[in-house]
Amino acid sequence: MKFKLIHDGRQRTYVLILETGDEVIRTLTSFAQANSLYACQFTAIGAFRKATLGFFEFAKKDYKRIDVPQQTEVLSLMGDISQYKDAPQVHAHVVLGKEDGMAHGGHLLHAEVHPTLEIVLTDAPFHLQRKMNEEVGLPLIEL
Numbered sequence: 001m002k003f004k005l006i007h008d009g010r011q012r013t014y015v016l017i018l019e020t021g022d023e024v025i026r027t028l029t030s031f032a033q034a035n036s037l038y039a040c041q042f043t044a045i046g047a048f049r050k051a052t053l054g055f056f057e058f059a060k061k062d063y064k065r066i067d068v069p070q071q072t073e074v075l076s077l078m079g080d081i082s083q084y085k086d087a088p089q090v091h092a093h094v095v096l097g098k099e100d101g102m103a104h105g106g107h108l109l110h111a112e113v114h115p116t117l118e119i120v121l122t123d124a125p126f127h128l129q130r131k132m133n134e135e136v137g138l139p140l141i142e143l
Contacts, residue, residue, distance in 0.1 A: 001016060001017070001018055001019065001022055001031070002003065002016070002017045002019075003015065003016045003031065003084040003119060004036075008055070010125050011050065011122060011123065011124055012123045013120065013122045013123075014119075014120075014121045014122075014123070015118070015119070015120055015121075016028075016031065016118075016119040016121060017072070017116060017117070017118055017119075017143075018023055018046070018116065018117040018119065019113060019115070019116060020049075020113060020114045020115050020116075021112060021113065021114070022111065022112070022113045022117070023091070023107070023110065023112055023113075024048075024092070024108065024110075024111045024112075024117065025076075025090050025108065025110065025111070028042070028081065028090045028092075028119075028121075029087075029088055029089075029090050030047070030083075031121075032081045032088035032090070033088055035123075037081055037088060037096065037116070037121075037123045038081065038082060038083040038088060038126075038127040038128060039081075039123060039124040039125075039126050039127055039128040040080060040081040040082075040121050040122060040123045040124070041076045041078075041079070041080050041081075041118070041121075041122055042055075042060070042077075042078065042080070042092075042119050042120060042121040042122070043076075043120055044074060044077040044078075044117050044118060044120070045075070045077070045092055045094045045116050045117075045118055046073075046074045046077075046113065046116045046117030047071065047072065047073050047074060047095075047113070047114055047116065047117070048068075048071070048072050048074060048096065048111045048112060048113060048114060049071060049112040049113070049114035049123070050067075050068065050069050050070065050071075050111070050112055050126065051067075051068045051094070051096060051108070051110065051111035051112070052065055052066065052067050052068070052109045052110040052111070053065075053066040053068060053094065053096075053104060053105065053106035053107060053108060053109060053127050054066065054106050054107040054108075054109045054129070055106050055107070056107065058136070061136070061137025061138075061139065062137070063107060064124055064125065065109065066106055067073065068096055068098075068104055070098065070120040071099070071114065071140065072094075072096035072097060072098055072100070072104075073097040074094060074096060074117060075095045075096065075097045075103065076094065076095045077092060077093075077094045077095075077108065077117075077119075078092070078093060079091050079092030079108070080128070080141075081094060081121075082127075082128035082129065082130050082141055083128060083129050084094075084129070084130035084139045087130065089139065091107075092107070093105070093106065093107055093108065094106070094108045094111070099102065104131050111116070111141050128141050128143075130142065
């Protein structure tokens with residue numbers, strides 16, 4: 001992974017370029033941990049070798065896994081990074097385009113980059129905290 005800080009003031013903006021084989025959630029989490037980032041939003045475009053998406057099933061309080069085992073274009077990837085249990089937590093949603101023009105979308109659980117993923121990440125000068133919401137079954141941002 002390569003990165004460059006492109007704005008530094010009260011709000012910092014980074015460009016991250018992920019390369020073939022980089023796992024998106026793990027890489028973003030590591031970057032956030034290393035740079036103490038706990039109130040970020042990000043967008044990205046690029047391509048994946050394979051991905052696993054999720055659709056949250058409220059009755060089960062768990063994600064239904066949707067495997068996308070082929071090369072796809074990342075048409076839209078957006079999300080945030082906040083703090084949960086003293087660590088950064090990445091929350092991302094994605095729309096993937098397949099070779100035939102069909103699209104799949106959902107919560108991004110896992111993805112391997114191929115050949116690149118271009119991320120623009122903006123960090124605010126404060127922390128966003130998550131707290132487990134037992135009724136929903138997810139850690140939600142608490143303002």
